[in-house]
Amino acid sequence: MKVVTDDDLVAAMKKTGSASGAAREVGISERTARRRIGKLRSQGTRAIPLARVNGCVPPRILIYDIETSPNLAYVWRFFKENISPKQVLQYTDVLCWAAKWVGNETVVVESRENDEDDERICRALCEIFDKANIVVAHNGNAFDQKTMRARWVSYGMDPPSPYKEVDTLRIAKHRFNFPRNKLESIANYLDIGGKMEHEGFGLWTKCLEGDKDAWARMMEYNVQDVVLLEQLYMKLRAWDTRHPNVSLYYADDETRCVVCGGRSLKDIPQDSHTSVSIFSACRCNDCGKVMRYGQRHKLGKNVLRHSL
Numbered sequence: 001m002k003v004v005t006d007d008d009l010v011a012a013m014k015k016t017g018s019a020s021g022a023a024r025e026v027g028i029s030e031r032t033a034r035r036r037i038g039k040l041r042s043q044g045t046r047a048i049p050l051a052r053v054n055g056c057v058p059p060r061i062l063i064y065d066i067e068t069s070p071n072l073a074y075v076w077r078f079f080k081e082n083i084s085p086k087q088v089l090q091y092t093d094v095l096c097w098a099a100k101w102v103g104n105e106t107v108v109v110e111s112r113e114n115d116e117d118d119e120r121i122c123r124a125l126c127e128i129f130d131k132a133n134i135v136v137a138h139n140g141n142a143f144d145q146k147t148m149r150a151r152w153v154s155y156g157m158d159p160p161s162p163y164k165e166v167d168t169l170r171i172a173k174h175r176f177n178f179p180r181n182k183l184e185s186i187a188n189y190l191d192i193g194g195k196m197e198h199e200g201f202g203l204w205t206k207c208l209e210g211d212k213d214a215w216a217r218m219m220e221y222n223v224q225d226v227v228l229l230e231q232l233y234m235k236l237r238a239w240d241t242r243h244p245n246v247s248l249y250y251a252d253d254e255t256r257c258v259v260c261g262g263r264s265l266k267d268i269p270q271d272s273h274t275s276v277s278i279f280s281a282c283r284c285n286d287c288g289k290v291m292r293y294g295q296r297h298k299l300g301k302n303v304l305r306h307s308l
């Protein structure tokens with residue numbers, strides 16, 4: 001009987017991307033394969049993919065932006081008005097959205113111009129979210145994400161597949177002191193372009209009145225925002241200390257940048273210090289991110305921690 005070595009099992013996992021596929025490949029039971037793979041993973045064998053992943057395909061990072069309609073309501077006053085639900089004529093919904101994948105020039109834009117409501121375009125965006133590993137928006141944590149969830153749940157939809165969120169406004173507030181934190185202001189400050197000029201709130205009212213030119217301008221504005229947002233994201237991502245670890249999405253043994261997945265890393269002389277350890281540090285030659293290695297070093301003595 002042929003002996004299946006650990007190397008055989010790892011190679012089969014790499015080839016098939018699943019424990020059941022590996023079991024078939026090497027001719028052992030699935031249960032045995034799972035047990036041995038679990039043991040190898042616990043010993044730190046990184047070559048074994050945790051799930052069927054696309055080999056070395058980078059994670060799918062979605063850049064998106066939504067435009068919404070205003071709430072419509074009867075009001076008695078212009079200041080300090082407290083609007084009861086009975087005064088509301090129509091709640092806000094999504095007028096249009098634009099989205100693109102990082103690394104792909106195509107920008108997809110959908111509007112509800114010819115629809116009765118925003119259900120079709122909300123469902124379409126959810127389908128794109130299902131394919132995303134990471135989604136990026138400016139003020140996405142407070143606005144775009146929550147608005148979309150409200151729309152999705154209002155249509156009885158289930159949550160999209162798991163993804164990580166990056167909010168460029170959060171990075172701006174957390175890591176920088178820009179004069180203003182609006183997308184256009186930061187882009188202007190960094191000299192990476194500007195938003196499309198438009199007539200202001202009039203554009204929204206014209207769209208709601210069915211003005212076709214206004215809808216075209218709204219979508220153009222939306223697309224330009226997404227293009228600008230991608231540039232801002234690329235500029236800020238190396239500074240983000242809470243960025244999802246992109247290297248985890250690659251099913252290979254390479255040491256990769258945590259932000260861009262690049263393999264060109266250069267050791268730097270300065271160490272990275274935490275309260276109890278010292279780590280060697282490196283810089284990504286592709287995006288500039290500074291990282292520390294997982295293995296601590298230079299601990300030739302007992303290190304005390306703070307007592308409680």
Ligand SMILES: [Zn+2]
Pocket residue numbers: 257258259260261262284285286287288289
């Ligand atoms: Zn990088």
